[in-house]
Amino acid sequence: DGGITQSPKYLFRKEGQNVTLSCEQNLNHDAMYWYRQDPGQGLRLIYYSQIVNDFQKGDIAEGYSVSREKKESFPLTVTSAQKNPTAFYLCASSNRGGNEKLFFGSGTQLSVL
Amino acid sequence: DAKTTQPPSMDCAEGRAANLPCNHSTISGNEYVYWYRQIHSQGPQYIIHGLKNNETNEMASLIITEDRKSSTLILPHATLRDTAVYYCIVRVRNSGNTPLVFGKGTRLSVIA
Numbered sequence: 001d002g003g004i005t006q007s008p009k010y011l012f013r014k015e016g017q018n019v020t021l022s023c024e025q026n027l028n029h030d031a032m033y034w035y036r037q038d039p040g041q042g043l044r045l046i047y048y049s050q051i052v053n054d055f056q057k058g059d060i061a062e063g064y065s066v067s068r069e070k071k072e073s074f075p076l077t078v079t080s081a082q083k084n085p086t087a088f089y090l091c092a093s094s095n096r097g098g099n100e101k102l103f104f105g106s107g108t109q110l111s112v113l
Numbered sequence: 114d115a116k117t118t119q120p121p122s123m124d125c126a127e128g129r130a131a132n133l134p135c136n137h138s139t140i141s142g143n144e145y146v147y148w149y150r151q152i153h154s155q156g157p158q159y160i161i162h163g164l165k166n167n168e169t170n171e172m173a174s175l176i177i178t179e180d181r182k183s184s185t186l187i188l189p190h191a192t193l194r195d196t197a198v199y200y201c202i203v204r205v206r207n208s209g210n211t212p213l214v215f216g217k218g219t220r221l222s223v224i225a
Contacts, residue, residue, distance in 0.1 A: 042215045104157050106156055
C-alpha cells in the first residue's frame, strides 16, 4: 500500500535533548512538508522540501532542522533551542511543490518530560 | 492567497445533511477552493476542490456561489465518523509557491 508513515506515534523529550521525528513516503512524491499543531489550533508550517537536497523554512522554523537526502525521507529534528516543543507534528507529501492535494501521515505527539 | 472565514463549530444530526459554510470574499479569479478534514489525532485528509462550478465526489459536494465569494461543503448523509475539523483553503492551483495554509477550520460534531 502506498502511503506516508510517521514514527514514533508518541515521543518524549527531556530538557536539553534533541529528538528526531521520522517521515517516510512511498508515493514517489517530490515535495514533503512538516507542520506543527497545538491543541485547538490550525496547522503551522515548519519546513518544506520541493526536491531532494533542497528545503525551505516555513513560518516557525526556529528550533527545528531537517534534511532531505533521499526522495522518500524527510526527518525533522527538534533541537534543544525549541523551548516549547510539546505539540502534534504532521508530515505530508505531494507530487510536486505547491500542489494542493497533500497526503498526510498519522502524526507524532511530542511531549516534554 | 485569499483569506477564509469559517464558523468555529457546528452540530449536525446523524443521517442529516451537514452544510459547512466558508466565506472567501477576497478570492481572485485564478484561486481555487479546497476542503480538507481532520479527524481527531490524525492527519488532514483531502476532500474536494473547485473553481466556479459545483463539484461532487464520493465524499461530498462543493457549492460555490456565482460571485465566488463564498462556498458550502455538503456532506449529504452525515455519520458519526464525519465528526472532524473541516478546513476551507483558497489558493492558486499548482502555483509552485508556498505550501497550503490551514486555519482553525470548523469543528463539526455529528450527534446520534
